Amino acid sequence: MRYPELALNILKEKGLRITKPRCLVIELLDEAEQPLSAYEIKDTLSRRGEQVDTVSIYRILDCLEENHLIHRVISSGKVRKCALDQEEACALEQHDHCHHFLVCEQCGQIEEVHCPGTEALVGALQNSTRFLIKSHRMEFSGLCPSCQPACIGI
Amino acid sequence: MRYPELALNILKEKGLRITKPRCLVIELLDEAEQPLSAYEIKDTLSRRGEQVDTVSIYRILDCLEENHLIHRVISSGKVRKCALDQEEACALEQHDHCHHFLVCEQCGQIEEVHCPGTEALVGALQNSTRFLIKSHRMEFSGLCPSCQPACIGI
DNA sequence: CTTCCTATTGCAAAATATTGCATTTGACCC
């Protein structure tokens, strides 16, 4: 199953509605190689003859982010679809796992990684600080393998 | 030494200038109990009879963030001074250590924590992904000890 | 297929954030 179908399933599962604007945005995010900004999404859809109001784009992105279907890059605010694999799609409730992200400063490419040990870290933090930790966000930025030669200057 | 003095030292050390607007913003951030937005900073200064242009506030905050003197909360964009202890002030070049943050969703309070094992994690990630990791950002959000009783509903 | 309910959308206005360029001012040197 492709991203759009999986993403829509997850929304449906949560009792959210499948609307035209949502489908358009999800479809576009699936095709995109690079992270997109709200306006880039709006403009691309416009060029295709699909008018979706800016406010709606923002609200759709909020919704997708809340449901862990996209990742918002901290530095740029642009968004990229998350990887949804079959297992996760089947076990929807387990969907909001720990996703962490590597962002290339040069080309914008995003790679998702699972960091083993995160649960343990969160548990230790809760014990030592008495905070009740409900969510976390971890993003690493640097240079991806293909951008390194150019940037290091060789 | 208090935060303003330490912060200004760090800026000076980096060859940056000590200007009136920067001093005002740093002073205000030092007093603030809660994270502040750019406009809150501008308005507070205005009420005190100090006019600093909005653009300058943004640029000053960028500068402070680049030098690890403030932390920008991801969800709200508001900023809070970082803790600068004596040792760090003395060893300026070591200043940009791994700072991680716990943010209370309820009262906005921020606690800084050092996460042991972060360097090792970054090293392991670099090996497995071939990314060259230059910086990272880690933020945990939830409820601080004093907000937990009210929010859990007891 | 139609009705109903409410989640979602679109619109207008306001709030916040960014950009380019001219002007000011910190700090180094004499």
Add this chain to the structure above:
DNA sequence: GGGTCAAATGCAATATTTTGCAATAGGAAG
């Protein structure tokens, strides 16, 4: 103390994001 030069600031215009509210349209139930 002046002179110099680049870093910082302020201004004006623009771009992006958020808010409140009325209109629309999913989709559940009959």
